[in-house]
Amino acid sequence: MKLHPDEVVLITGCGSGIGKALARAFHQHGVAVCATARRLPTMDDLKSEGIQTLALDVTQAQDIARVLSDLAASGRTVGMLVNNAGYGAMGPLLDVPSEQWQRQFDVNVFAPMALTRAVLPSMIQRRRGTVVNISSVSGVMPTPFAGAYCASKAAFNALSDSLRMELRPLGIDVVTVQPGGIQSSFGDRAADDVNLAPDSPYQAVREGVLSRANESQAGAMPADVFARTLVQQLDRPVRPAVIRLGEKSRMLPWLKQYLPTAMLDRILSKRFQLDRLT
Numbered sequence: 001m002k003l004h005p006d007e008v009v010l011i012t013g014c015g016s017g018i019g020k021a022l023a024r025a026f027h028q029h030g031v032a033v034c035a036t037a038r039r040l041p042t043m044d045d046l047k048s049e050g051i052q053t054l055a056l057d058v059t060q061a062q063d064i065a066r067v068l069s070d071l072a073a074s075g076r077t078v079g080m081l082v083n084n085a086g087y088g089a090m091g092p093l094l095d096v097p098s099e100q101w102q103r104q105f106d107v108n109v110f111a112p113m114a115l116t117r118a119v120l121p122s123m124i125q126r127r128r129g130t131v132v133n134i135s136s137v138s139g140v141m142p143t144p145f146a147g148a149y150c151a152s153k154a155a156f157n158a159l160s161d162s163l164r165m166e167l168r169p170l171g172i173d174v175v176t177v178q179p180g181g182i183q184s185s186f187g188d189r190a191a192d193d194v195n196l197a198p199d200s201p202y203q204a205v206r207e208g209v210l211s212r213a214n215e216s217q218a219g220a221m222p223a224d225v226f227a228r229t230l231v232q233q234l235d236r237p238v239r240p241a242v243i244r245l246g247e248k249s250r251m252l253p254w255l256k257q258y259l260p261t262a263m264l265d266r267i268l269s270k271r272f273q274l275d276r277l278t
Helices: 017-028 040-048 061-073 098-126 147-170 186-192 201-213 223-234 251-258 261-271
Strands: 007-011 033-037 052-055 077-083 129-134 172-177
Touching: 007 017, 007 061, 017 033, 017 040, 017 223, 033 040, 033 061, 040 052, 052 061, 061 077, 061 098, 077 098, 098 129, 098 147, 098 172, 129 147, 147 172
Parallel strands: 007 033, 007 077, 033 052, 077 129, 129 172
Antiparallel strands: none
16 A cells, blocks of 8 residues: 555544554554544554554544644645544434434534545645545445434445545545444444333334344454455555445345345344334
8 A cells, every 4th residue: 555655544433443443454554544533542552552643523623624734734644534433323213313313424424524525635636545434334234223324324325436436537536345244342332322212112122122233243353354354455456446344244235135125124124023013
């Protein structure tokens, strides 16, 4: 992977899981990394390993401006942006409150686009650069009890496709990564964020609702394996437009494409206990 001496890989969401593993994988690959997260202390281990760390709340415009200003002041520019920070609002759509919907799209759609737009002028001027969007296979095959999250990732997939076509003539690559199950703390946080009202009709299948929050952790690929494999794929002379890695990352899109909708609905309804409500 060739970056100019003044270019860095800027990665969001490096406080844990995939982001932390990606920071290490890029660093071990020999490229300069700027790892970011909302809380700086969560990256103390990365800093001790020689990786630059900066605090960044991706939903705050002033944070984005500060990080890019800090990089510029040190003579650095962004050669590759990895939009990894994400959030999952779980629960039946009936029970997800408006503020959770707003946060879901703020973090997973609006924030990465704001950061992307902030780094693009320099990339366009140089006519080189790469944007890597860490989306999800959930944006390809939605499931019950994760509708807000699936919708945000479907939107992220769509905007990534448009961005790829728009930026290619300007010398900039856009790669969409659609992981399946990857070992991380995301599943634990998702379980903590499950929305299920006390009087919800889905209380009768509470176990099924909660199981969706942790679904991605069953048989999941270790985050460090995912990160190393992704970095290797990004180092190819010709990068794939879409990269799928992790448990069920290929199977689920195949099922969505080829199974009749009624059959797939029945399978998912049974998996998450919706059939018990009838």
